[in-house]
Amino acid sequence: MIPAASATAVTEKLIGRITDANGEPVANARISVAGRDLSALTGADGRYALLLGDGSHDVTVRADGFEEQIFRGVSVVKSAGATLDVRLLPSSKRAHAETAGAGDAQHELGAISVEGQAIKDGSDTAVVLDRRYSPQVVDILGAEQISRAGDSDVGAALKRVTGLSLVDGKHVYVRGLGERYSSVVLNGAQIPSPDPTRRVVPLDLFPTSVLSSIAVQKSYSADMPGEFAGGTVGLNSRGAPNDFQLNVALTGKYLDGTTGDQGLRYRGGGKDWLGDGLDARKFPDGITPFPTDPAAREKVSEQVAARGYRTYKSEIDPGAVFGFGVGDSFDVGGWSLGYLGALRYSHEWATRKEQRRSYSLALGQLEQRSDFERSRTERMIDQSALVSLGAKRGRQHDVGITFMKIRQASDETRIDEGWDTQATDRDHNYRLRWIENALTVKQVHGDHKFDALSNLEVDWLYSHSGVTRDEPNTRSYKYEQAHDGSFAFARGSNNNDQLFAYLGDTMIEKRIDAKLPLRLSDDFTATLQTGLDRVSRGRGSYIRKFQFRGSRPADAPPDIWNVLTPEYIRPGGLLLQEVTQATDAYRAWQKLDAGYFATELNWADRYRLHIGVRREDNLQRVETYQLFAPNPTPIIGEINQVNWLPTAAFTWAYAEGAQLRLSFSKTVSRPDFREMSRAQFIDPELDIATRGNPDLKQTGIRNLDLRWEYYFSDTESFSVALFDKRFDNPIERVNQAGTGALLELKNAADARNRGIEIDYTGSLAQLRRWSWIDKGAIGRLPLEQLYAGFNYARIESQVDLGANAGIQTSTRRALQGQSPYVANLQLGYRSEDGKLESTLLFNVFGRRISQAGEHGVPDIYEEPFRQVDLVTSWVFSERWKMKIQARNLLDPDVNYTQGGLTTLRYRRGREFSLGMEWAW
Structure with missing residues (x-):
C-alpha cells in the first residue's frame, strides 16, 4: 500500500487506525519509524498515535498474521499533523491500494489518509x-x-x-x-x-x-x-451483507422447440406447480403390507388405477424464475449482528425428441436390434430458501447459523415408439414419472482468535443435513400393434409397472480446528494446525413394485384407462400384485472419526512448505433385507478400516507475481453402501440388474501435482499445471460371463490418470505489453474495457481390468466419462462505469465413453458438444438491472455412437431469457 496524499496541518502527531480487509480493528499492530527508536501499538479499537518531528518519514506497520506494510515519504511539517489509516490483508496475501488523487483523499486539516480497497467475498x-x-x-x-x-x-x-x-x-x-x-x-x-x-x-x-x-x-x-x-x-x-440490501428478481425463459409448442402431459396433483406432488401420488390406504384378502386387494387395485394413465398434449408455457433477498448488519454492544434471507422459485419445461438405437454383433458386424423414437416432456420445479445469521466481535469472534432448504421436483411424460428384436410388431412404451429430491442443511459455526494466546485461532462446526428422494407411483405400460395397424394395451405379463421408491439419508458432522501462528524470526514463520472430525451417517431406502395381472375379455377396450376400471378389476379379472424383490430394501450407517496435524513453514514469503497427515477410522455397514418378512435374514456388507493419509505441498514464489507449486498426497476411495452387499438390485438410473461385492477393496490413490502461476494483477493470471494419479484396485462395474445382463462390482488391477491444464484470465490491455503486437492497430481499441478468459485441459486415462474384465470388450480402456480434452473461452466487455457488461462464452468437451461395450461390441461414446452462450446485463437506473441471456446458440446435436453408428441423438434447443432485478 502507498500513501494517497500528504498535506500540511497544525500538529506534529501521526495518528490513525489499523483494520483488516473487512474493516475490523487490528489490535497489537506495531507502527514504527525507520531510523528512530520510536514505535506504538494499536489498542483494541485499532487506533494508535505517534509524536513525530517535522520531515519525511518511512513508516512500517506489522501485525501477526498480516502482511507487513511500509509507507515511504510520509511528510509531516512543523506544527502539522497527519492521519495514516491502513487496511491490512492476511499474511502471504499482498495488500493492494490505489493511488488516489486529491479529490479522492480524505482531508481533515490537511491530514493524509491511506486506505486499501475493501475486498468483497466472491469478487x-x-x-x-x-x-x-x-x-x-x-x-x-x-x-x-x-x-x-x-x-x-x-x-x-x-x-x-x-x-x-x-x-x-x-x-x-x-x-x-x-x-x-x-x-x-x-x-x-x-x-x-x-x-x-x-x-x-x-x-x-x-x-x-x-x-x-x-x-x-x-x-x-x-x-x-x-x-x-x-x-x-x-x-x-x-x-x-455489511449494509441493508433488498432485491427482487423475475426472469422469463423461452426454449426453442418447447415454449408455445405442444408438449406431453398427464393428470397430476393440484400442488404440482409448487413442487409438491407426493400427496397426489402417495401409497393408497391398505397397501402396507400388501393385502392377501381378495376384497382388500380389489379395493387397493381400484385406488391405484384411479390415479390415471391417460396422456395428452397441451401448449407449454414459458419458464419463470423468481428471486427475493433481504439482509443487513448493525452494531449492538460491541457486536456486529447480521442476517440474510433469500428465496428462489423456478418453473421450467423441456420437450425433445430422441432417436434411440441399439446394436449387437453378428458375423463380426454390428446389427441393429432396436429402433425407437422417444418423445418426452419434462417439467422442473426448483425451490430454495437460505437463512444466515451472524454475530461478530472485532476480529476475535465470529459465530453464525446457516439454514438451507432445497427442493427439486421433476415431472416427466414419456413415450417410446418403435421396435426391437423381441417384438413382432411396433411397440409404444409409456412412462409417467415424478421424482422429488429435498435437501435440508442446518449448521452452526464459530471462528475465534485469542490475541493473548499468541493469536491462536479456533474454528468449530456442527452440521446436520438430511436428504430425501421420493419417486411415488411411477407408472409404466406398453401398447402393442395389432394386425390392423392399431395399438392397444398389451396383454403380456409385463405390460405395466407401478413403482414406489424412497430414500432418506441423514448426516451429522462435528469438527473443531485449531491454528497457531508462530514468528520464529523476521523472515521465518510457522503455522501449526490440528483438528478432529466426526461424521455419523444413516440411510434407509426401499423400492416397491406392483403389476396389474390377470385376464380380461377379448373384446375389452384398447386403452389402459378404459381397462383399469372397476368393470375389469375384480377377483378372476385384473388385480394388483406385488413383485418387489427380496433385495429392494436396505439400511446402512457409517461412523467416521478423523484427526489430522499439519504445519506450514514460510521463509521470507518466498518458500512455503505445507505438510500434514490425516488418520481416518471408518466403519460402515449395510443390511439388505426383505420388506415385511416376519423374520428377515439380512445380507450384510461391512468395512472397518483405518487409513493414514500423508500430504505435502511446496510453493516457491521465485519472482514478483510468479510462483511454482508441487504437491504429493495419498488418498483413498471406498465402496458405497450398496456396493458392499452381494444382494442383487435394479439400478434406478441405469435400469440394469446390479450386484455388489463384500470382497471389494478400497482404492488407494497417489496424487502428484505441479503448477506454475503468474499474476499480472489482482484480477489477471496465467497458469500451467501437470498432474498424475495412480490407482490401486479401482472399482469398476463389469458384466460377468454367464450372468446375462447382471452388472457386478469388481476391483480392477490398476488405473492411471494424467494431464495438463492451461488457464488465463485478464484484461485485453495486456496486449499493449507484447512487443510483436501492432500498437497502431490496437491503440484506438478500448482494451481496458475488454476481458478474456481461456482454459484448456488435455487428459489421458487408462484402466486395466485384468482378470475381472468379464465379458467387457476392452480389458484396457479410458475411464468411463473421461473427456480427452475440455476447453472454455470467454470474451467480454465492461463499460467504464461498470453499468453495461456483455460476455460471450464457449465450451467444448472431447469424445468420451458413455458405456463400456460387451461381447465384442464397441464402447458407446458421447461425441463432442460445442456450446455458445451470450449474457448481457445493464444497470439502467439506480435501482434497476436487466439481464438478457441467449444459451446454446449453435444448438448442435447431442450424439452418442457405437462403432460409428448412432445410438442416441437429440437437440436441447436454444434458450432465451429476459430478467429484471430491483435492488435497494
Missing part, C-alpha cells in the same frame, strides 16, 4: 487472491464470474472451470474422474447423497443464487475428507 479480486495464496492447487468461481456466465445452478457453472466437464447435466467430472473420485462440501461440511446406488451429489440441485463462491480443490490437504482423487467441490453459502 474477481478475492478469487485471484485466494487462488494465489492457498497452499493447495485450487480453482475458484466467484459470484461475479458466475453472474457473468449466467449459470443458474452449480453443475452448469462448474463446466467453466479448468479440467471439469458436466455429465448428464448434473454430475461433474474433475480431471476426467467421475463421482466416485470427487466429493462435495457445503461451508466445509460433507452432505449426503439422494442417489440410492451411488455416493454422488447432483450439483444441479444447488442454485448459484445462494452461494458466494465455489472452490474446486485439486490437490489434497489433511483438513479435507480422505476420499479424494479428482477434487473436492467446496460450496460457500452467502453471508450477511
